Amino acid sequence: MAPQNQASSHCCSASRAPARNEESRGQLPAAQAVARPLQLDGVRSGEGGSFQAPHEDVLISGGVFAMGDAFGEGYPSDGESPVHNVHLDAFRIDATAVTNQMFARFTQSTGYRTEAEQFGTSAVFHLLVRAPRSDIVGAASGAPWWLNVRGADWAHPGGPDSYWADVPHHPVVHVSHTDALNYCEWAGRRLPTEAEWEYAARGGLTGKRFAWGDDLTPDGEFRTNIWQGTFPTRNTADDGYLGTAPVKSFPSNGYGLYEVAGNVWEWCSDWFLPHYYRTSPRDNPQGPAKGAGRVMRGGSYLCHDSYCNRYRVAARTANTPDSSSGNCGFRTVAVYTENETQAQ
Template identity: 45%
Template sequence: MPATAARFQTTLHDITTPQNTSTHNNAPTHPGMVWIEGGSFSMGGDNNQAADDEYPKHKVTVDGFWMDITEVTNARFQAFINATGYITTAERKPDWKELKKQLPPGTPEPDSFLLVPASLVFVAPPAEVPLNDYSQWWQWKTGANWRHPHGPGSTIEGKENYPVVHISWYDAQAYCKWAGKRLPTEAEWEWAARGKLTGNIYPWGNEPVEQGKPKANSWQGHFPDQNKVLDQYYYTAPVGSYDPNGYGLYDMAGNVWEWCADYYDSRYYQSVTKPGGVLNPTGPVKACDPNEPLASKRVIRGGSFLCNDGYCSGYRVARRMKTSEDSGMEHLGFRCVQQ
């Protein structure tokens, strides 16, 4: 492990230990994790920014679980790669036979120069652009992957304690299996993100993200062309750069979106709502995104360094987003849980 990573692991232990106060904690088998007591809460949108798929609010009860106190870092992912030789989705040539299953029938096969190992990289436009066309700021870049987050020539050297990105759902699953962990359900993720607070908009409470001191790594300014960088980071930030929530979890808002285990269905909350609540929901049996009905999508949570109230307000604890299982992007990572 590089020296910077080793120093970070020491720091990680130091900031984790004070949070471990229940009888479940201080277990040597759960380093870098904190115990989240089970309980009940009202899941769903808390303010007028909530989207239709955040309703109806409904009672959910979850059992207790362990959760990584930070997003999985480059150092931890490197350890997985060293141990297994795993090759991430972004490092492989796309399989057109699999890709076309997600596309409307008759979609022509792309030129061969596009079917190469690549991933989506954020590139700020020079001026204001329509927000309904994300191709204005996302670029499919050959050679972009977790080792080269901005594309060829970029590196993670010296960024061992930054969140690993360009991770597909399959990549996250592979890491979890190796680590003896799993991805959180969407309900577990929201319960943990709320940090013992009731009915609040953000992990820290209700103060708007740009008021007071920086509370998360987000986009400050006019998205996507002007970022004031008041939080000190234009792209990702080192994990643990901002105050934790009430459970001692860092970056449950901003920095990078985080994969959940659940399929995404825009109508799922309508189907799962019951008068007495629901216990440990695990999501729908299949994905359903009306905008891309053939794509198999999973839920992502927490927002990223690109989130802004003028665009997605993804740092709200109830905000639901989704992406296809094989997607890897510069603002997408994960954290793990364990029973």
């Protein structure tokens, strides 16, 4: 079993240590698994008796936007600068993160087992553990609020004493980048590029700090599910939630996307390099050919300005592709044939 014994140097999420050998996982080492997404033997959405998870798409028209941190507030190691113009073609993106109910349809249709299920453990925030003490098998080095819990996975987000069906409309968590790719393969979709994610998350606003403007709580209204109180010991939950919130709990941005700040981190397709913006192409950037983990965007319910000020719309971070935790999920983008694309 490969323990999650280190906190990511980039974000408030736990990283899984590499598998030492095949026996430690029972299947392929993580690096091989990333390069070889699960083949579902022709079972796709609407085929072979499977049933498609509904995706509420938002059409994002193509255009040019200023990508990056206009305020100089980002962590230097995250590489949020320089601000640079990016042109994107039109695309359709989920209005919300993929939910537990949607992910359940995928696993029930295919029998897919996530990497957390294969490893046998995943990282749970200490106030959200729902497991016997004997199932807590360690804490993350440097981030003791992350506990490695036996039996924690997408279906048991707090550990074995929790169950996804109790929170069906919450975003699915404990999914690795590899798991997200396999869901996309089944659903006939893909992960957004980092540029697509930020363009959509900005909701048509230019140079703003958040997806709704520059003020965190305009007119005293909570627009996101993040930490209030003293991290990591006391969350006053003034926004209504200690952990994840159901999708559509907060107002959408100008394009109709929900919870693009806080709630859960969202995987993107790109590899992460901190200095990529210096050389990123202008048109439809796909990210570097390799990097230090995969990009995550949006922040989570654990973000707080004293620790992880990454609920800003320009904020970026990364984690290893096989890592999973109770605060990371994903949303997807539609894949079109050439004729469908021309019709948009």
